[in-house]
Amino acid sequence: MKRSGQSRRGEQARQLSDRLNGRPLVLVGMMGAGKTTVGRRLANRLERSFYDSDEEIERAAQMSIPEMFEQRGEAEFRSGETRVISRLLNEPNIVLATGGGAFMNPETRALIKSAALSVWIKADFELLFKRVSKRSNRPLLKTADPRGTLKQLIDARYPVYAEADVTVVSRDVPHDSVASALVEACLAYFKRNDSIPANAD
Numbered sequence: 365m366k367r368s369g370q371s372r373r374g375e376q377a378r379q380l381s382d383r384l385n386g387r388p389l390v391l392v393g394m395m396g397a398g399k400t401t402v403g404r405r406l407a408n409r410l411e412r413s414f415y416d417s418d419e420e421i422e423r424a425a426q427m428s429i430p431e432m433f434e435q436r437g438e439a440e441f442r443s444g445e446t447r448v449i450s451r452l453l454n455e456p457n458i459v460l461a462t463g464g465g466a467f468m469n470p471e472t473r474a475l476i477k478s479a480a481l482s483v484w485i486k487a488d489f490e491l492l493f494k495r496v497s498k499r500s501n502r503p504l505l506k507t508a509d510p511r512g513t514l515k516q517l518i519d520a521r522y523p524v525y526a527e528a529d530v531t532v533v534s535r536d537v538p539h540d541s542v543a544s545a546l547v548e549a550c551l552a553y554f555k556r557n558d559s560i561p562a563n564a565d
């Protein structure tokens with residue numbers, strides 16, 4: 365990348381770090397949206413620690429998510445997910461990628477909304493399906509009709525993901541371009557909200 369592009373990227377990352385002022389940045393969205401892979405790049409740019417709630421749960425349970433669903437059931441996975449996220453939200457200066465279902469839990473959602481800047485990485489059905497089809501590590505899609513299941517999840521979840529503070533669309537472009545679009549969308553969010561007078565009714 366050209367030097368000017370790099371310094372613009374660095375400048376925007378610095379601006380966003382200032383605006384966040386230590387608050388966690390939390391990524392939400394469907395499986396395959398890019399929360400983990402874009403989140404790592406974003407954390408690098410912001411010089412923040414990166415956490416992934418799925419990876420934290422796997423580490424604590426010493427088993428993979430498909431194994432956990434199989435041996436302990438989804439309910440136990442979900443309660444672990446809520447605990448892990450509420451613990452991580454106490455850490456300053458982090459980027460946290462959440463599992464696809466985490467923001468659907470009203471308690472977890474309220475915690476994220478109060479402690480962090482939340483960003484929905486949104487992608488369309490075909491792109492998500494293409495990405496999740498590469499690996500068979502998503503237990504919720506192990507159904508007779510994974511396309512239909514993914515569609516149903518999208519219909520149920522998108523109105524809730526839309527409650528995130530910021531939405532950024534992931535298209536079929538490199539991870540780094542999505543990370544740049546995400547930084548820009550967050551800066552635009554702060555700009556919009558700064559322009560609201562404090563005493564507005």
Ligand SMILES: Nc1ncnc2c1ncn2[C@@H]1O[C@H](COP(=O)(O)OP(=O)(O)OP(=O)(O)O)[C@@H](O)[C@H]1O
Nearest residue numbers: 394395396397398399400401463464495537538539
């Ligand atoms: N912008 C992108 N360009 C190319 N590939 C991408 C992009 N974003 C994500 N991918 C690919 O899609 C797959 C899923 O991405 P990732 O694991 O980051 O999704 P996720 O949102 O964390 O999903 P989950 O909720 O299942 O953890 C990976 O193979 C990743 O490399």
Ligand SMILES: O=C(O)C1=C[C@@H](O)[C@@H](O)[C@H](O)C1
Nearest residue numbers: 395418429463464465502503
């Ligand atoms: O969308 C979901 O509900 C899930 C997404 C993954 O990140 C994992 O958290 C798990 O496979 C469940």
Ligand SMILES: [Mg+2]
Nearest residue numbers: 399400418461
């Ligand atoms: Mg992930």
